[in-house]
Amino acid sequence: MDDLYRELIIERYKSPQFRGELDPHDISFEDDNPLCGDHIRVDLRLDENDTVTEAAFSGQGCAISQASADLLMESVVGKSLAEVKALTKDDLLDLLGIELGPVRLKCALLSLKVLKAGAYGLGEANDDLVE
Amino acid sequence: MNIQTTALDVAKIREDFPILAREVHPGVPLVYLDSTATSQRPRQVVEAMERLIYHSNANIHRGIHVLAEEATAAYEEARGKIAKFINAPSARQVIYTRNTTESINLVAQSWGRANLKAGDVVILTEMEHHSNLVPWQILAMEKNLRLEFIPVTEDGLLDLDAYRELLTLEPKLVAFTQMSNVLGTINPAKEIIVLAHAAGAVTLVDGAQSVPHLPVDVQALNADFLAFSAHKMLGPTGIGALYGRKELLEAMPPFMGGGDMIKRVELRSFQPNSIPHKFEAGTPAITEAIGFGAAVDYLNQIGMVAVESYEQEIVAYALERLAEIPGVRVFGPEAEQKGAVVSFLLDDLHAHDISQVLDMHGIAVRAGHHCAQPLHDKFGITSTARASFYIYSAFEEVDKLVAGIYKVKEMFA
Ligand SMILES: Cc1ncc(COP(=O)(O)O)c(C=O)c1O
Numbered sequence: 001m002d003d004l005y006r007e008l009i010i011e012r013y014k015s016p017q018f019r020g021e022l023d024p025h026d027i028s029f030e031d032d033n034p035l036c037g038d039h040i041r042v043d044l045r046l047d048e049n050d051t052v053t054e055a056a057f058s059g060q061g062c063a064i065s066q067a068s069a070d071l072l073m074e075s076v077v078g079k080s081l082a083e084v085k086a087l088t089k090d091d092l093l094d095l096l097g098i099e100l101g102p103v104r105l106k107c108a109l110l111s112l113k114v115l116k117a118g119a120y121g122l123g124e125a126n127d128d129l130v131e
Numbered sequence: 132m133n134i135q136t137t138a139l140d141v142a143k144i145r146e147d148f149p150i151l152a153r154e155v156h157p158g159v160p161l162v163y164l165d166s167t168a169t170s171q172r173p174r175q176v177v178e179a180m181e182r183l184i185y186h187s188n189a190n191i192h193r194g195i196h197v198l199a200e201e202a203t204a205a206y207e208e209a210r211g212k213i214a215k216f217i218n219a220p221s222a223r224q225v226i227y228t229r230n231t232t233e234s235i236n237l238v239a240q241s242w243g244r245a246n247l248k249a250g251d252v253v254i255l256t257e258m259e260h261h262s263n264l265v266p267w268q269i270l271a272m273e274k275n276l277r278l279e280f281i282p283v284t285e286d287g288l289l290d291l292d293a294y295r296e297l298l299t300l301e302p303k304l305v306a307f308t309q310m311s312n313v314l315g316t317i318n319p320a321k322e323i324i325v326l327a328h329a330a331g332a333v334t335l336v337d338g339a340q341s342v343p344h345l346p347v348d349v350q351a352l353n354a355d356f357l358a359f360s361a362h363k364m365l366g367p368t369g370i371g372a373l374y375g376r377k378e379l380l381e382a383m384p385p386f387m388g389g390g391d392m393i394k395r396v397e398l399r400s401f402q403p404n405s406i407p408h409k410f411e412a413g414t415p416a417i418t419e420a421i422g423f424g425a426a427v428d429y430l431n432q433i434g435m436v437a438v439e440s441y442e443q444e445i446v447a448y449a450l451e452r453l454a455e456i457p458g459v460r461v462f463g464p465e466a467e468q469k470g471a472v473v474s475f476l477l478d479d480l481h482a483h484d485i486s487q488v489l490d491m492h493g494i495a496v497r498a499g500h501h502c503a504q505p506l507h508d509k510f511g512i513t514s515t516a517r518a519s520f521y522i523y524s525a526f527e528e529v530d531k532l533v534a535g536i537y538k539v540k541e542m543f544a
Binding site for chain 1: 481482483484487488491498499500504507513514542543
């Protein structure tokens with residue numbers, strides 16, 4: 001249980017490295033977690049080969065959602081857009097290194113959902129993206 | 132400090148709730164502070180349901196055999212208890228629904244559809260649960276109604292001057308919660324209803340939080356509709372009730388069509404049954420209705436006056452203890468105007484993190500917007516942590532909450 005707040009999570013929550021907004025950006029998307037009203041926005045910059053050169057997130061949320069967004073942003077820099085689209089729930093959980101119950105899973109997955117909806121250029125974020 | 136209570140014998144009450152004796156993590160006992168979301172159920176409720184299942188289970192209103200007679204009698208007897216509990220003039224004015232939400236949707240879809248037209252004003256409040264908000268938004272979109280809201284003040288009270296002002300719009304309906312599930316505010320229901328009636332409006336009281344925690348008398352209130360749920364008052368999930376004034380219910384069209392709600396059916400038409408059956412289409416939650424009746428018995432045996440005064444004591448104690456903790460911000464009014472609900476935030480932490488760490492210490496509170504997003508928007512926050520109390524909540528559990536909150540501070544220090 002205590003593992004939920006392992007050091008990495010607390011550290012990334014308190015001093016995120018990828019927090020902010022990118023203006024201009026090539027991709028930007030935002031969405032809410034309907035359970036708690038939390039909100040996350042993700043901005044990406046791409047090079048001419050559609051590789052992510054910069055990534056940032058903004059919005060508010062709990063330690064799990066903020067740390068997961070920060071770790072996710074870190075992981076996508078250098079990835080191609082195709083690789084970003086292919087990211088899965090398990091990829092994110094590996095980054096976090098914790099086990100989550102169904103409610104907290106939604107917190108953790110919000111940033112991935114927003115990122116993928118942006119990568120796919122969807123009008124709306126869909127839970128299928130993080131199944 | 133010695134504010135130990137005499138209103139209830141909590142230790143004895145706790146013996147009726149086996150779940151309160153469990154551990155949630157090895158060696159960590161449960162401290163259940165989430166009764167506003169749903170209460171726990173005593174043995175007596177479970178046993179009443181078990182008796183029906185093992186002894187008298189049958190469908191109701193439609194069999195001429197012993198089991199059907201017994202089940203029907205038990206179902207109607209429970210309705211009578213519920214009616215008496217809120218002092219309804221007749222059991223026929225109590226309609227079984229699934230929950231408060233369905234009760235309100237019933238009023239919106241049946242009474243609202245038949246009685247409201249484009250441009251009509253409906254007054255709600257800024258502290259409504261989504262279940263007394265979205266049904267009216269749906270109807271407003273369909274009918275082009277005008278929704279207006281009684282504002283909530285900084286202290287978490289309804290602004291009654293603004294309400295009086297809104298009444299000059301000649302609303303057709305005033306629908307409001309008698310107790311806020313976030314702020315705990317106990318609204319002056321009687322005064323709101325008197326003013327609404329004087330302006331010619333029908334009134335709907337969301338009693339989801341008030342009926343479990345205060346004596347509620349629909350005749351003294353002169354409420355036109357009252358909606359509440361069994362699961363928040365020691366009963367099972369899946370059953371709730373709508374009380375309505377007789378003339379209104381009789382004039383209303385049916386809500387759902389099907390078996391039981393009809394008097395006579397032909398291929399192209401039907402005649403609706405009389406109330407309450409007109410609104411109870413299909414096989415209802417029979418076992419749960421019996422459980423609802425047993426929950427009412429249990430509360431009656433304690434007495435709602437005692438329930439209310441005990442909760443006043445425990446919430447006053449909780450507010451006092453929380454005020455000792457640096458960085459705690461409590462939302463809502465002072466203890467005197469508040470039910471046993473305390474929503475709070477700590478430092479700049481997110482409510483999820485507060486409640487997650489509390490859970491590590493066995494303390495169950497709720498975190499989120501508690502289905503009242505507009506209210507949280509009003510206070511400029513997305514979510515709060517909420518501790519709520521009921522008849523089985525002990526003062527020591529408040530102490531455990533306080534100790535837990537210090538643990539949260541430590542974790543994120
Ligand atoms: C004030 C209020 N109204 C309505 C509801 C909805 O109750 P139910 O979910 O049982 O329909 C709740 C439950 O949280 C509530 O607290």
